[in-house]
Amino acid sequence: MDSIVVEKLTKKFGDFTAVNGISFSVRSGELFGLLGPNGAGKTTTINMLSTLLEPTSGRGKVAGFDIHEKRDDVRKNIGIVFQEPALDGELTGRENLEFHAMMYGMDKKERRNKINEVLKIVELGDRADVVVNNYSGGMKRRLEIGRGLIHKPKVLFLDEPTLGLDAQTRRRIWEYIRKLRDFGVTIILTTHYMEEADSLCDRVAIIDRGKIVALDTPEKLKDMLGGDAISLEVGKRCSGFIKELEKQKWVKTVKKHDSTVTLTTETGEKKIPEIFRIAQKAKTEIESVKLHKPSLENVYLHFTGKTIREHELGQRDKNKAMMARRRRFHG
Ligand SMILES: Nc1ncnc2c1ncn2[C@@H]1O[C@H](COP(=O)(O)OP(=O)(O)O)[C@@H](O)[C@H]1O
Numbered sequence: 444m445d446s447i448v449v450e451k452l453t454k455k456f457g458d459f460t461a462v463n464g465i466s467f468s469v470r471s472g473e474l475f476g477l478l479g480p481n482g483a484g485k486t487t488t489i490n491m492l493s494t495l496l497e498p499t500s501g502r503g504k505v506a507g508f509d510i511h512e513k514r515d516d517v518r519k520n521i522g523i524v525f526q527e528p529a530l531d532g533e534l535t536g537r538e539n540l541e542f543h544a545m546m547y548g549m550d551k552k553e554r555r556n557k558i559n560e561v562l563k564i565v566e567l568g569d570r571a572d573v574v575v576n577n578y579s580g581g582m583k584r585r586l587e588i589g590r591g592l593i594h595k596p597k598v599l600f601l602d603e604p605t606l607g608l609d610a611q612t613r614r615r616i617w618e619y620i621r622k623l624r625d626f627g628v629t630i631i632l633t634t635h636y637m638e639e640a641d642s643l644c645d646r647v648a649i650i651d652r653g654k655i656v657a658l659d660t661p662e663k664l665k666d667m668l669g670g671d672a673i674s675l676e677v678g679k680r681c682s683g684f685i686k687e688l689e690k691q692k693w694v695k696t697v698k699k700h701d702s703t704v705t706l707t708t709e710t711g712e713k714k715i716p717e718i719f720r721i722a723q724k725a726k727t728e729i730e731s732v733k734l735h736k737p738s739l740e741n742v743y744l745h746f747t748g749k750t751i752r753e754h755e756l757g758q759r760d761k762n763k764a765m766m767a768r769r770r771r772f773h774g
């Protein structure tokens with residue numbers, strides 16, 4: 444079952460096309476990521492899917508409802524955590540949740556139960572009666588995620604859920620997001636953090652200037668680059684071993700440098716036992732093995748021609764960064 448289906452969704456602001464005919468679907472219970480730099484069109488996409496913004500053209504269905512024709516039904520079935528924090532700092536955490544629950548027309552008992560349940564999920568139970576202005580950035584984010592869950596949405600939108608948080612806090616937020624999956628909610632999140640998309644998402648759509656340029660599981664995206672590099676420290680007798688490796692269909696390239704043999708192949712981890720069998724037959728001893736998998740950063744670079752950082756820097760800053768890199772390089 445698909446929770447979200449998007450067909451050729453487009454948003455123009457005047458002459459400018461912010462989202463350019465994107466299509467994808469998200470399975471029920473899936474954690475789906477939109478990965479792209481600032482200005483790629485992530486928030487605009489989320490805003491269209493959550494009915495806050497009318498598409499220029501194309502169609503979308505969320506939780507089974509058309510985003511154009513069934514806006515109220517869509518809204519009842521989704522939760523949103525906005526990119527910009529949207530809490531009342533002068534209210535306590537509990538009061539913020541209370542206010543939100545009332546908007547969804549829950550009665551008092553239901554509100555109390557649901558709020559306590561949500562506070563438990565985001566581990567804010569003991570800080571619930573503290574004024575939000577006294578919360579840390581991470582606590583505010585957790586409260587917002589909790590708020591998005593109050594009315595038991597089928598689909599939760601998280602727009603840059605860890606933007607601006609330090610690495611440690613970010614990792615904790617990831618843990619909460621992973622936990623949400625256990626509740627069966629379908630999650631679509633946007634991010635420009637590679638590690639976030641890589642470590643959290645079941646599938647990732649890379650979005651660049653309003654278009655999806657690649658979409659798959661992080662693993663498959665990385666495999667698309669022609670695979671992994673396996674480096675083997677070998678003993679002296681290895682020419683027979685190398686010859687045998689070169690004969691294998693699944694081996695793309697083999698190189699030898701000093702006592703290191705490096706080969707490239709897809710899904711390297713699955714080939715290691717076979718490599719050992721071949722070595723044993725050729726009477727070559729393998730002393731150590733290193734597996735290098737390309738990162739999502741490599742994938743991003745491959746599909747967009749730039750690193751995400753370079754996308755976000757202006758031309759002037761880019762030159763500056765390049766000069767700094769050169770200076771570092773030349774010592
Ligand atoms: N209301 C608007 N009017 C005009 N341009 C907009 C508006 N909202 C977004 N944009 C532009 O659309 C592009 C995509 O923006 P956005 O969806 O916010 O990107 P992201 O969330 O990926 O950073 C940007 O170039 C942005 O300046």
Ligand SMILES: [Mg+2]
Nearest residue numbers: 485486487526
């Ligand atoms: Mg955005």
